[in-house]
Amino acid sequence: MQTGLEEQLGLYQKRIPIFPRSVKGRFRRFKTTVLVLAYAIYFLLPWLPWSRLDAPSQAVLFDLPGRRFLIFGLTVYPQNVVWLALLLFIAAILLFFITGLVGRAFCGYFCFQTLWTDFFIWIEHKIQGERPARVRLYRQPWDREKLLKVGGTHILWLLASFWTGMTFIAYYAYAPQLVLDFFTGQAAAAAYITVSILTVSTYAAAGLMREQICTYVCPYGRFQSVMYEAETLAVHYDAKRGEAAHGRASARAGLRTLAERHAKGLGDCVDCGLCVQVCPAGIDIRDGLQYKCISCGLCIDACNTIMDSFGFPQGLIRYDSEKNLAAPEPAAPRAEWKRLKTVGYGVALILMSAYLVYSIATRGSYDRAVNQIRQPLYVVLSNGDIRNRYQVRITNKAAQDQTYEISVSGIPAGALDPGNFRKITIKPGHSGLVQASVRLAPELAEHTHRFELIITPVGKPGEARSETVRFDSPKVQHD
Numbered sequence: 001m002q003t004g005l006e007e008q009l010g011l012y013q014k015r016i017p018i019f020p021r022s023v024k025g026r027f028r029r030f031k032t033t034v035l036v037l038a039y040a041i042y043f044l045l046p047w048l049p050w051s052r053l054d055a056p057s058q059a060v061l062f063d064l065p066g067r068r069f070l071i072f073g074l075t076v077y078p079q080n081v082v083w084l085a086l087l088l089f090i091a092a093i094l095l096f097f098i099t100g101l102v103g104r105a106f107c108g109y110f111c112f113q114t115l116w117t118d119f120f121i122w123i124e125h126k127i128q129g130e131r132p133a134r135v136r137l138y139r140q141p142w143d144r145e146k147l148l149k150v151g152g153t154h155i156l157w158l159l160a161s162f163w164t165g166m167t168f169i170a171y172y173a174y175a176p177q178l179v180l181d182f183f184t185g186q187a188a189a190a191a192y193i194t195v196s197i198l199t200v201s202t203y204a205a206a207g208l209m210r211e212q213i214c215t216y217v218c219p220y221g222r223f224q225s226v227m228y229e230a231e232t233l234a235v236h237y238d239a240k241r242g243e244a245a246h247g248r249a250s251a252r253a254g255l256r257t258l259a260e261r262h263a264k265g266l267g268d269c270v271d272c273g274l275c276v277q278v279c280p281a282g283i284d285i286r287d288g289l290q291y292k293c294i295s296c297g298l299c300i301d302a303c304n305t306i307m308d309s310f311g312f313p314q315g316l317i318r319y320d321s322e323k324n325l326a327a328p329e330p331a332a333p334r335a336e337w338k339r340l341k342t343v344g345y346g347v348a349l350i351l352m353s354a355y356l357v358y359s360i361a362t363r364g365s366y367d368r369a370v371n372q373i374r375q376p377l378y379v380v381l382s383n384g385d386i387r388n389r390y391q392v393r394i395t396n397k398a399a400q401d402q403t404y405e406i407s408v409s410g411i412p413a414g415a416l417d418p419g420n421f422r423k424i425t426i427k428p429g430h431s432g433l434v435q436a437s438v439r440l441a442p443e444l445a446e447h448t449h450r451f452e453l454i455i456t457p458v459g460k461p462g463e464a465r466s467e468t469v470r471f472d473s474p475k476v477q478h479d
Helices: 004-009 026-047 078-102 105-109 112-128 131-139 144-170 175-183 189-209 211-217 220-227 239-243 258-263 298-310 322-326 340-361 442-447 474-478
Strands: 060-063 068-071 074-076 234-237 317-320 366-373 386-396 402-409 423-426 431-440 450-457 465-470
Touching (some): 026 105, 026 112, 026 175, 078 105, 078 220, 078 340, 105 112, 112 144, 112 189, 112 211, 144 175, 144 189, 366 465, 386 423, 402 431, 431 442
Antiparallel strands (some): 060 068, 068 074, 402 423, 402 450
16 A cells, blocks of 8 residues: 555655756866866777786786786786775775765765766756756747757767776776777677676766666765755855845846945845856755755856856855854854864875875785695604795786795805795796795704795895794694
8 A cells, every 4th residue: 555655755866957047157177177187087088008018918907817007107917905994094094084075075076977968968068058048948838849859968978988998998908909809799798798887877877867866876965964964065045144034036127236235124135046046956055955955166167256246245155154154253264184084084185095005016926825734734754854835925916027036044055955946936916836845954953943935036135035934843742
């Protein structure tokens, strides 16, 4: 049996199309700058050449068969998973830090959904015209004009979505060859599947669902209130100034100057509705702070434009904090970072970023691990000598083949028997395993508890690394 609410709304609420009006201003310019920069990085980076000896000449290449990420001069292997953990931690803390200071600025300017939706709206505007023309086109019956304009819009959306998917897979192979193979039917099945999925999902998210992704799919808008504080800067409407004692009213005759409006107890808001028309989420900021607001600032540009046209002061809609707006005489808006939570985020961000930079800067060209084979701990040979066995694993993290030499310190050099692998050559990104044994005479074994096993890249003595290794014997076990 359906409830009363379900009977009124049904199981799903029908989407009301939003046709944002274009606007000029500093926030619009900033959004456009971020969009152009982000698109330039995303779409051009796979085509940036970078000289390599053991891989295609591509600046950024995620080499899955080789189990490595090539990022300019940096090679990242699965053994560097701690870097990924640090990056995820830094990204999360940065998001919390920014939200605590300026609200959902990430959503308004840097989120993938915002960037692609903004571009798709630009395509729609170029083909279908400004907001009134798009609204008229939406309401008119299907005819030749509507079919051409709407169809052309969706075709361009699909092309943009398709190239988004193509660019994504270009990061995983040599881009020029991949594109050639893709269009000649010689690419791997995974390439076609990935491009198809990304084309459909990008088209649906940025072209069809748009603000519904932010409202119903993305969880960030729902839990942002947990990170907001009274000092957090967000897009606000100054209700005290805009409404005054008797609310807002249009700028008709007798209400065109501030003096005339204030004399009748009316606020500075001329009720033009432009702040609603430019909003990509379709909200009215004058209703107060809302979880649908992505803090893009376009309503600020729109309101400032109207204020300028009437000669009123700007800032009726602005980035401000609830604390400042509630003050008897609001001060100039500013980001208040001297708060325990914000300072904590900042300190964590600096420390983790510094550690990540240090870890990358001090990375070695190889990893090593030495494990003692403990079944059995030791073997007493027929002549009384004591033998221990060890497993040495060396992983080459350099960009070329490297030969490594294994030696010891603290015991006679002849005590080490690495079999046929006193020197071992390992390919980039691969590991080599050496089964070595150490054999000591009884009198020496009695006084030897530990020694050092040294791994040295041939031709690079400065990169030699040692591991302190335990040596077991009857005397050690007895002790």
